[in-house]
Amino acid sequence: MxxxxxxxxxxxxxxxxQFESSSLGMWTFLVTEILFFGGLxxxxxxYRTRFPEAFHLGSSLLDVQLGAVNTAVLIxxxxxxxxxxxxxxxxxxxxxVLFLSLTIALGAVFLGIKAVExxxxxxxxxxxxxxxxxxxPFSDQVRIFISFYFTMTGMHAFHMIxxxxxxxxxxxxxxQGWYSSEYNTPVEMVGLYWHFVDIVWIYLFPLLxxxxxH
Amino acid sequence: MGTAVFNPREDQLAESTNGSTxxxxxxxxxxxxxxxxxxxxxxxxxxxxxxxxxxxxxxIFALLIRLExxxxxxxxxxxxxxxxxxxxxxxxxxxxxLIPSIPAVLGNFLIPLMIGAKDLAFPxxxxxxxxxxxxxxxxxxxxxxxxxxxxxxxxxxxxxSTYSNTNVILAAVGVFVxxxxxxxxxxNFLVTIHKMRAPGLTWFRLxxxxxxxxxxxIIQVLGTPVVAITLVLVGLERFFHIGxxxxxxxxxxxxxxxxxxxxxxxxxxxxxxxxxxxxxxxVTCFAKKKIFGYSFIAFSSIAIAVLGFLVWGHHMFTSxxxxxxxxxxxxxxxxxxxxxxxxxxxxxxTLYKGSVSYQAPxxxxxxxxxxxxxxxxxxxxxxxxxxxxHVHDTYxxxxxxHYIMVGGAIMGYLGxxxxxxxxxxxxxxxxxxxxxxxxxxxxxxxxxxxxxFIVGYLGMPRRYHVYPDxxxxxxxxxxxxxxxxxxxYLIPLIYFLWSLRYGKKSSRNPWNAKGLEWEQASxxxxxxxxxxxxxxxxxxxxxxxxxxxx
Amino acid sequence: MSRHIVPARVYFLIFLALxxxxxxxxxxxxxxxxxxxNVVALGIATLKAMLVVLYFMHMRYSSxxxxxxxxxxxxxxxxxxxxxxxxxxxxxxxSVPQAWSSLQ
Numbered sequence: 001m002x003x004x005x006x007x008x009x010x011x012x013x014x015x016x017x018q019f020e021s022s023s024l025g026m027w028t029f030l031v032t033e034i035l036f037f038g039g040l041x042x043x044x045x046x047y048r049t050r051f052p053e054a055f056h057l058g059s060s061l062l063d064v065q066l067g068a069v070n071t072a073v074l075i076x077x078x079x080x081x082x083x084x085x086x087x088x089x090x091x092x093x094x095x096x097v098l099f100l101s102l103t104i105a106l107g108a109v110f111l112g113i114k115a116v117e118x119x120x121x122x123x124x125x126x127x128x129x130x131x132x133x134x135x136x137p138f139s140d141q142v143r144i145f146i147s148f149y150f151t152m153t154g155m156h157a158f159h160m161i162x163x164x165x166x167x168x169x170x171x172x173x174x175x176q177g178w179y180s181s182e183y184n185t186p187v188e189m190v191g192l193y194w195h196f197v198d199i200v201w202i203y204l205f206p207l208l209x210x211x212x213x214h
Numbered sequence: 215m216g217t218a219v220f221n222p223r224e225d226q227l228a229e230s231t232n233g234s235t236x237x238x239x240x241x242x243x244x245x246x247x248x249x250x251x252x253x254x255x256x257x258x259x260x261x262x263x264x265x266x267x268x269x270x271x272x273x274i275f276a277l278l279i280r281l282e283x284x285x286x287x288x289x290x291x292x293x294x295x296x297x298x299x300x301x302x303x304x305x306x307x308x309x310x311x312l313i314p315s316i317p318a319v320l321g322n323f324l325i326p327l328m329i330g331a332k333d334l335a336f337p338x339x340x341x342x343x344x345x346x347x348x349x350x351x352x353x354x355x356x357x358x359x360x361x362x363x364x365x366x367x368x369x370x371x372x373x374x375s376t377y378s379n380t381n382v383i384l385a386a387v388g389v390f391v392x393x394x395x396x397x398x399x400x401x402n403f404l405v406t407i408h409k410m411r412a413p414g415l416t417w418f419r420l421x422x423x424x425x426x427x428x429x430x431x432i433i434q435v436l437g438t439p440v441v442a443i444t445l446v447l448v449g450l451e452r453f454f455h456i457g458x459x460x461x462x463x464x465x466x467x468x469x470x471x472x473x474x475x476x477x478x479x480x481x482x483x484x485x486x487x488x489x490x491x492x493x494x495x496x497v498t499c500f501a502k503k504k505i506f507g508y509s510f511i512a513f514s515s516i517a518i519a520v521l522g523f524l525v526w527g528h529h530m531f532t533s534x535x536x537x538x539x540x541x542x543x544x545x546x547x548x549x550x551x552x553x554x555x556x557x558x559x560x561x562x563x564t565l566y567k568g569s570v571s572y573q574a575p576x577x578x579x580x581x582x583x584x585x586x587x588x589x590x591x592x593x594x595x596x597x598x599x600x601x602x603x604h605v606h607d608t609y610x611x612x613x614x615x616h617y618i619m620v621g622g623a624i625m626g627y628l629g630x631x632x633x634x635x636x637x638x639x640x641x642x643x644x645x646x647x648x649x650x651x652x653x654x655x656x657x658x659x660x661x662x663x664x665x666x667f668i669v670g671y672l673g674m675p676r677r678y679h680v681y682p683d684x685x686x687x688x689x690x691x692x693x694x695x696x697x698x699x700x701x702x703y704l705i706p707l708i709y710f711l712w713s714l715r716y717g718k719k720s721s722r723n724p725w726n727a728k729g730l731e732w733e734q735a736s737x738x739x740x741x742x743x744x745x746x747x748x749x750x751x752x753x754x755x756x757x758x759x760x761x762x763x764x
Numbered sequence: 765m766s767r768h769i770v771p772a773r774v775y776f777l778i779f780l781a782l783x784x785x786x787x788x789x790x791x792x793x794x795x796x797x798x799x800x801x802n803v804v805a806l807g808i809a810t811l812k813a814m815l816v817v818l819y820f821m822h823m824r825y826s827s828x829x830x831x832x833x834x835x836x837x838x839x840x841x842x843x844x845x846x847x848x849x850x851x852x853x854x855x856x857x858x859s860v861p862q863a864w865s866s867l868q
Contacts, residue, residue, distance in 0.1 A: 010742075011333040011410075019767075020827065021335045021409045027830045028401045031837030032439045038841040039443035039473050043458055045845055046469050046852050064790065071786050079779040082770075082820045089769045129454030140463040147456035151447070188822075195820045199813045205786075206805040210793035214801070408829065436840045472848045523843055527851065539851040 007183040019185050026189045030196045033159075037200055040152050044207065047144050054138035058145030059211035061126060063117060067209040070113050071201065077106035078198045085191040088174075088184035096174045096187065100167050103194065107164050114157055121146070128154075149208055156204060159197050166190045237640065237738040252337035253741060255638075258323035260344050261314060266707070268310035268351060271358075273700065275303035280662075280693040286686050288679045296679035297364035298380065302357075304367030309389050310351055312623055313396055313481065316488035317403070317434075318347070320630045321427045323638060325403060327731035327739060328421050330412025330748040335405040343398040350392030357384035366677065368478070371459035371470040375451035383452055386445040393438045393445075396484070400434030403427050412730070414750035421729055421754055422511050426491025429515035433480045433487075433522065441477035444470065471533060475526035483522040486586070486618060487515055489626025490557055493579045496633050497561045499727040500576035501568025504755040507560040514553035521550040531602045540599055547597035554590050558583060573725075574648035578629030581656050585621025589614055592667065607677075609670030616663045620699075628655070628706065636720035637731060640738040641713045647705060655702035661695025728755050768825040778819045785812050 012018040048055045084099035125133040128150035132143045170190055173179065179187055238255045241247070248256055278299050282290040291299070322340065326333050334340050357363055363385040365374040374382050407428050411420070448470070450456045457463040459470050498505040505511065527535055527543030561583055570576070592614040595601050605611065635643050665688040670676070674685050681689065723732040731739075734748045789808040797804065818824040823831060 009337075011331065011335075011337060017409060021405050023826065024408060024830060024833070025336060025401060025405045027833050028404055028435055031833055032397050032401070032435055034439075034837040034841055035436055035844070036439035036443050038844055039440045039447070041841075042473060042845055042848055043447070043469055045849060046466065047458070047464075049849065049852060050466075051464060064793075068786065068790050072783060075779060075782045075786065078782075078816060078820050079775055082775045083772060086769065086772055086775065089767070129450075129456045132457075140457075143457050143463060144465065147450075147458055151450060151456065155443075155446075192821050195816050199816055202812045202816070203806075203809050206789055206793070206809055210789065210805055212801070213793040214796040432836075436837065440844065466852075468851070469848075472851065473844075476844050476848075523840060524847070527847065530851075534855075536851045536854040538854040539847070542850065543847075 022185050022189055026192045044148050051141040054141030055145050056212035058142045062209050064209050066113055066117055067205055070110050071205045073106050073110045074198050074201050077103045078195055081191050081194045085188050088179050088187040089181060091181035093174055097171050100171050104164050104167050107160055111157060152204055156200050163194050163197055238741045239738050241741045252341055254322050254326055254333050254340055257340050257344055258319050261318040265311050265314055268306050272303055272307035272311055275299050280696045282679050283689045284693050286681050286683045293679055298362035300677055301363050301366050308367055309392050312485045312619060315627050317399055317427060317430055324731055327735050327743055328424055329415055330730050331410040332742050334402045335410055336402050339398055340402055343395045347392050347395035350388045353384055354388030357381040357388060369448060371467045375448050375459045383449050386449050390442050390445045393442045396434045397438045400431035403431040412748045412750055419750055419753050422494035423491040425512040425515050426487045429519040430484050430487045432519045433484050437477040437480040440473055444473040468534060471530050475529045479526040480522045483518055485623045489623045492626045492630035493582050496575045496579040496629055497564050498755045499725055501565050501570050502757050503564055503568035504757055506563035510556050511560050514556045517553040525550055528597050531599055532606045544597055544599045551594055558587055573645060574652050575629045575633035577649060577652040578625045582622055582625045585617050589617030589622055607675055609666040609674045609676055612676050613663050613666035613670055621659055636724050637737045639714060640720050641717035642720050643713045644709050647709045651702050651705035658695050658698030658702045662692050662699050665691045774819060778815050781815060782812055
């Protein structure tokens, strides 16, 4: 049998076993993330059911346009990420770096828009916690809504920052020629992670921004 | 017929003078070779040292609790201090001893050996898991050193989130971080068991220890993230006052309890399933008989893992939870007892007409079966809604879970440590002392915890440092038992350490047990576990293979 | 390694579908469909998520085991949500005798 590529780790029999293991491992990790965010969704569901008017009101305080734009931005970034994986499978170093860079840029745009939204909220004293003021009905429960808004989008943004960090790592390695059509597992795994972060936002957007908009 | 290609060279290596043979223990002596190891066997030893350390920390808190409870008055410490004692006893024992114990020590060491692999699927992640556990431990030690936590290990809101003046956030960070160690270990085991089994090792030829850890890993992966986010929320509430647990704003303290117990009930199965796996291995070996009902035991492990996620509301019967939901949780709690009972029946049936011997591992296994049965049955009493109204938050509950955690899980852990000690270290422990200390532990255990059933049933609340005078005799018995139990735990520590230097050197398979780790790997194993990848051609536990007369 | 390489064309099609669905969900949010608003919003979100999982995350071309793991994760999330809500929604459903009312 021909000598194994140096990318094969010592405890695996072949690259296929290694890839399948990495893939199952990343999906298992994403399952843990589903349950991690799931706790937040549970709290959200409890209070939305209990305080429907307050949540309706709180949602109206959010900027639908910015939220929708951000959703589109993230979807674009998922496309560029998928293309980065595509070019990794083809073994094209420059295109890998290009599409990873585009993904990072789009991620940065998302975070920038989020920062604008947050600062807008701070400006109106819609804070997640002490200092919150709201001149309107159900203010205590609107405060709970705003707390969920910040906690859920904040946790999501934190995961995006980690994803950007991972992609920077991939760019460094890609430029060193680490990825080829034979071995591109890390690119694909980070891709899975990034798409998952996109999916979390796909649920966050309607649940936070689109309550009772009619 | 053997289980694998016979390799005479390896046998000669193993049987030659030990100490000069190369194995994982003498493959490098530097601190770096241990602290930067990716060998699952060395990582298991790292865990062994750390959890032993935390066991003694948790044990010191237990001692202080029992000292206070010698007298009905609160004369040893103030109530606030006592609150810290039981909180830190629980927190350290659960998160830093019981949850890692068997999986991180025995699971890490044995799973690759049992399935014929060179290591786990992700060796570096395994090392990271230990460092994460270590860092979590440091945070918790910091919480202890800087004045402790007094919320109970259950962190109920709004006390933990608003009113407590103790180091809640430090402790929550410690538990949060160590939770990730648990998650990553579970992830590693799941992928390993799926993807790295040796040729011929089908699912239904796996040792039941592996099935037990597969089920445990499912729970670790699905449950731990929920307690992680819950602790984050408590931290955010404490720091920023986000208000989601604040009743004044409309927040629901029960939301915390639902999120907390969604993990913490399955967590108790994380603590017991591995011990059940150990018992399965020991019982079949020391009855020299194939285990009875292999597939029932295998499936029951999975059933416990799944059903265990459906019953958490039985911790909340008197909390204000809806009676309707409580009814459903009560019923489901009855169901989850069934697979556990199935295991007990199967272990017992394995003993029937077996050739039973009573070395220390078997003493622990038998102790487990009896004590777990008592603990499990009292769990059914607690799951009965009407009974729980009376015994909830009394010492009846405390006795129940200590029967399972100490009488069950810790006995399983000790049984496993004795059983696999020759494999891990290449040395034999002194059998006489081991049997003696098993007996001391058994006696000490009963004396500590049986009176607690009685005193709890009579109404003594848990987490109180004072109690009515008439309960004193039972509390004194309990403290006396705890002292004996403590001595019982110290003896193995001493002789295990002694055996490392002076213990008789072990042959490859001192118990004549079946299993790849015994038959194909040396004691202790070489760094890559096997000279040749084993090929499995028979079922597990073929102790009495059918002999065809020619 | 013979892993299926998804054509780039497929990615673009899925991308367009996701954008269309996003626009749809925003548009529907401004119509009054009563309780169906929630159903449609979550339904569209789930459809988008499925497209991302199947094509961007290659689930369509992956082993069944990955699929089972993902489904299990989702199932247990549903258990967390539904059992918790079963308490929240039924709190005052069953009346209890006066003497026990302090437990409510």
